Amino acid sequence: MSILSDAFLCGWRVQSEICLPELLPWEDPGAAVDIRIRLGEVPPLQKIVASTRRLTVDDTGLCRLEIPNVVTFSVRDGREIVIDPFTSPDSIELRNYLFGTGLGLVCHQRGVFPLHGSCLQLGEGAVIFSGNSGSGKSTLAAALAHRGYSLMADDVCVITKTNRGWVVLPAFPRVKLLPASLQAIFGVEAEQAGLSLQGKHHFRFEPVRSFARNPVPLEAIYFLERTQNEEPDSIVDVPGLKRLALLESQIFRPRAGNLLGRRASLFRSSAGIAATVPIFELRRNFDLKRIGATIAMLEGAHRVPASFSSWSG
Amino acid sequence: MPPAHHRIEIEDTVAWSGKALASQICEEVVLMNLERGYYYSLDDIGSEIWRSLEQPVSVASLCQSLAAKYHAEAATVTADVLTLLNKLLEHELIAVVGG
Numbered sequence: 001m002s003i004l005s006d007a008f009l010c011g012w013r014v015q016s017e018i019c020l021p022e023l024l025p026w027e028d029p030g031a032a033v034d035i036r037i038r039l040g041e042v043p044p045l046q047k048i049v050a051s052t053r054r055l056t057v058d059d060t061g062l063c064r065l066e067i068p069n070v071v072t073f074s075v076r077d078g079r080e081i082v083i084d085p086f087t088s089p090d091s092i093e094l095r096n097y098l099f100g101t102g103l104g105l106v107c108h109q110r111g112v113f114p115l116h117g118s119c120l121q122l123g124e125g126a127v128i129f130s131g132n133s134g135s136g137k138s139t140l141a142a143a144l145a146h147r148g149y150s151l152m153a154d155d156v157c158v159i160t161k162t163n164r165g166w167v168v169l170p171a172f173p174r175v176k177l178l179p180a181s182l183q184a185i186f187g188v189e190a191e192q193a194g195l196s197l198q199g200k201h202h203f204r205f206e207p208v209r210s211f212a213r214n215p216v217p218l219e220a221i222y223f224l225e226r227t228q229n230e231e232p233d234s235i236v237d238v239p240g241l242k243r244l245a246l247l248e249s250q251i252f253r254p255r256a257g258n259l260l261g262r263r264a265s266l267f268r269s270s271a272g273i274a275a276t277v278p279i280f281e282l283r284r285n286f287d288l289k290r291i292g293a294t295i296a297m298l299e300g301a302h303r304v305p306a307s308f309s310s311w312s313g
Numbered sequence: 314m315p316p317a318h319h320r321i322e323i324e325d326t327v328a329w330s331g332k333a334l335a336s337q338i339c340e341e342v343v344l345m346n347l348e349r350g351y352y353y354s355l356d357d358i359g360s361e362i363w364r365s366l367e368q369p370v371s372v373a374s375l376c377q378s379l380a381a382k383y384h385a386e387a388a389t390v391t392a393d394v395l396t397l398l399n400k401l402l403e404h405e406l407i408a409v410v411g412g
Contacts, residue, residue, distance in 0.1 A: 240338040241354040248345075248352070264334055267345055271336030274343075 006033065008213060009103070010158045010169040018089040022099065022174045022205050024213070035079055035106065037098075042072045042084040050259035055101075057259045063105050067097050075102060078110035092205070099172070103156045104253035108260045113159040113269040114252035117221070118175070119152040119168050120144045121212065123303035125219020126168040128157050129282070130250045135224040136286060142175040143291045144298075145208035151175065152216065156252050159218060159273065166218040166273055173211035176203050218273070219302070221247070222282035233294050235301060236281040243274040321372060321398045321409060323391060328369040330408040335363065344406055353404065358383075359397055369410045372398065 007014040007023035012034035014023065020037075045058040056064045066072045071094045072084045081102060085094055107114035117130030118141035129137045138154055145151045153171040160167060223238070223246050238246065247270040251257060257266050284294045321327060329335075334345045342360035344353040355363055358379075365375060372394065380390040401407040 240341050241343055241352055244336075244338060244343050245352050263347065267334040268336055271338055271343055275336075275338045 008172070009035070010171050011213070011215065018083060018085075018094075020095065020098075022095065023172045024211070027213075035081065037081040037083060039089060040082045040084065042074045042082050052255050052259070055256055055259065057256075061109065061260060063109070063256065063260070065097070065101055065105070070094055071097060073098070073102060075105040075109065078106045078108075081106075092203075095205075096176070096203070100155060101253055101256070103158075103171070105256055105260075107156070107158055108253065108257040108262050111262070111265065112169070113266065113273070115157045115159055115221075115247070116155070116250040116252045117157045118154045119157045119170075121150040121152060121216050122219070122298065124217075125302070126152055126216040127219055127298075127302060128168065128221045129224055130157075130221055130246075131224035132250075135226060136284070137224060138175050138177060139288065140224070140291065140294065142177055142206060142208075143295060145175060145210065147295060148210060150210040150212045151208040152212075159269075160215075161269070161272065162215070164217055166277055167215040168218050169215050170211065170213055173208050174205035175208060177206045178203055218277050220278045220280065221273075222280050223250070225281050225283045226286045227283045228285075231283065231285070233282075233284045233290075233297050235297065236283060238279045238281055240274065243279040244270055246279065247274055319402075319409060321395060321402055323372050323376070323395070325409050326369050326371045327398060327402075327407050328366050328410050330405055333406040346404055346406060348405070351404065353406065362394065362397060363401075366407055 004016060004019060006026035007016060007020050008026050009023055013026050013031050014020070014035045014037065015033045016037035017039050018037060042064060045056050045062060045064050047059040048056050049059050050057045054066050061077070063075045064072065069086050070091070071086055074082045081098070083089065083094070083098070085091070104114050115128060115130055117128045118137040119126050119128045120141060121127070122144070129140050131137055141151060141154055151173055152168050154175045156171065158169040158171060160169060222235070227233070248267070251266055251270070254266070257263065282294070332347055334347060336343055337360070340357050340360065342355045342363045344355070344363070345351065362375065362379070376387065376391045376394050379385070379394065380387045383390070398407065402409070
């Protein structure tokens with residue numbers, strides 16, 4: 001068995017027995033390990049206090065997630081993950097659940113706020129694109145990353161409060177894309193470019209060229225709304241209560257958070273973010289050919305370094 | 314425990330029901346009913362009334378102090394306060410604790 005180097009995830013040092021090629025290597029050898037991932041058996045929990053279809057939680061807060069035909073894993077204290085793969089420990093679908101629900105559980109156990117969305121650094125601040133599945137978050141993130149902006153997260157944005165206010169912790173430098181988006185953004189047929197698509201949903205963790213490891217103050221959250229026909233793209237301010245309701249609706253794995261006793265704390269975080277971070281609705285057409293117009297509008301709304309105005313990408 | 318259709322009157326004492334989460338967004342108090350998952354927001358005077366209900370308070374003394382503070386007619390204040398309190402009660406955000 002090869003010795004794997006530790007990895008970076010949201011500023012946490014991750015020591016893993018399975019290969020996590022999507023994560024950046026850890027750099028500081030003196031730092032303590034924050035999350036250990038090992039292979040092992042994950043038997044059903046004994047003293048179950050709460051459960052959903054796939055998730056069970058015991059009286060110590062240990063979570064067990066069972067994804068049929070892919071993996072069963074447990075997460076304890078936001079620090080220990082035990083993985084029991086159905087077949088290969090190297091399957092992309094297994095990592096998809098690990099970086100999705102697994103990361104969500106880690107966040108709820110660690111008491112940080114996971115918001116469903118993609119995040120990039122635009123100018124000095126972190127900007128999150130949130131919204132329902134299929135609203136185009138990852139595609140917009142990929143297009144912005146392709147233009148050179150630093151990606152911070154895709155799918156799960158980890159937010160925490162510091163003495164500088166609310167900040168986003170950068171996760172890992174990949175966007176999860178489907179073939180249509182790959183083609184529109186990178187101008188290639190996925191198969192032609194040798195971009196092998198994996199998993200039963202045919203997605204790919206596409207690398208991005210720019211990623212920074214430091215937490216960045218959260219500057220704005222956009223909730224994506226698809227428009228019809230010829231309605232031009234627009235940015236619309238969201239009033240107070242709707243801000244809260246939108247944030248609450250996009251908490252990542254909210255039921256897991258509730259089962260872990262985080263309901264009140266998540267509400268306080270949502271309200272705290274809603275009170276201090278500008279929140280907008282980004283109304284845009286879903287036509288991928290028009291994504292350039294959306295990007296131009298966002299660049300107008302955020303302070304973007306001059307170098308980007310001459311970017312030809 | 315009063316029946317669900319109980320209407321709050323001036324002689325009642327009311328307080329938070331414990332079923333709501335509350336927080337503040339700018340000037341507004343926002344509430345969520347934990348059991349129903351509904352969200353509510355209160356304007357500035359509504360927010361002030363909400364904050365005063367953390368501990369049981371008699372509706373009469375609440376109306377009195379609001380009328381004095383805002384130099385408003387007692388009857389008007391009482392009517393407005395009862396309307397708000399009954400809405401909060403209907404959504405189980407507050408409860409009658411004594412009469």
